[in-house]
């Protein structure tokens with residue numbers, strides 16, 4: 255029997271809603287905040303969020319509000335389930351209502367292109383120490399659409415404070431939603447963010463009509479460049495073999511649920527970026543993260559050919575087919591040497 259908690263879920267999009275369902279199933283009270291009054295009224299009157307998760311009925315424990323003050327009043331945990339881009343806009347609006355140190359959980363997957371910060375670093379900057387106990391990230395292979403159907407799902411939580419991470423593990427874990435812990439905060443956040451880039455590429459490859467060989471190449475060599483950058487930033491290379499590395503790459507590169515894959519697929523079929531983003535209506539984190547990762551690869555002197563190819567397609571109007579041709583025409587590489595170099599890289603903990 256779980257001890258019942260009260261949780262503020264900041265963000266009533268797909269992921270905030272699906273995670274609210276998990277917490278509601280566990281008997282916790284969730285006050286889910288969103289700006290859209292119609293959307294919130296629907297959650298309260300029909301127990302549904304049809305814009306983001308059509309046909310799903312939410313537990314009665316999930317209550318919607320458009321008031322940030324009401325959402326965070328006397329809660330045990332505050333969860334940020336908004337796009338990376340919205341963090342610096344929403345957090346300052348929350349601050350006046352955080353009256354004592356809280357555990358802040360974030361479930362987003364991105365890197366800020368302007369500062370090259372991970373999300374926990376943005377939160378550290380935006381929330382004064384007096385208002386936070388710890389920052390915990392929840393990440394891993396998990397599409398909202400399947401979580402809300404209560405299909406088996408596994409995720410990982412990480413934090414600088416692993417006692418707090420274990421509390422978050424207890425908060426979420428149930429027989430459909432298995433939560434692991436991993437102390438490698440950098441690796442968990444970097445894996446979750448960078449896999450979005452590779453998923454956009456996988457969508458482009460499918461849009462161009464390529465097959466499973468190309469997908470397998472993108473997943474495997476994409477993982478190598480994620481690990482190459484991640485380890486240079488201080489991550490443990492083993493994290494990339496786990497749920498927030500290869501696990502999340504598999505789910506995002508192979509699923510029609512993926513917003514990143516879908517955006518890439520439209521690009522591969524010839525649509526232009528602005529048109530694709532307008533059509534999506536949901537966050538595609540891989541686009542801004544490509545900008546960030548491209549800069550990080552230069553900052554750390556790490557070779558990231560797939561990320562670079564996507565950067566050229568997205569921001570320098572390179573033709574997608576020509577980008578694939580240049581990737582395939584690169585100089586020869588010894589795969590084993592590359593993998594050994596990743597393992598021997600800058601892991602410092």
Ligand SMILES: NC(=O)c1ccc[n+]([C@@H]2O[C@H](COP(=O)([O-])OP(=O)(O)OC[C@H]3O[C@@H](n4cnc5c(N)ncnc54)[C@H](O)[C@@H]3O)[C@@H](O)[C@H]2O)c1
Pocket residue numbers: 265266267268269270288289306335336337338339340343344361362363364396397398399535536537539
């Ligand atoms: N959808 C998933 O399956 C899933 C799974 C794991 C992680 N994530 C991550 O969770 C984060 C949120 O993704 P999502 O899929 O829920 O996105 P979404 O587009 O479905 O919903 C985003 C929500 O944030 C709100 N929002 C956006 N900008 C805002 C702003 N400036 N101020 C206030 N509210 C704002 C939107 O109104 C919407 O309610 C992303 O970082 C994503 O990578 C998503």
Ligand SMILES: O=P(O)(O)OC[C@H](O)CO
Pocket residue numbers: 363394395396397450453502505506511512513514515537538539
């Ligand atoms: O739908 P996507 O591409 O944003 O991916 C969602 C999750 O990150 C999958 O784990």
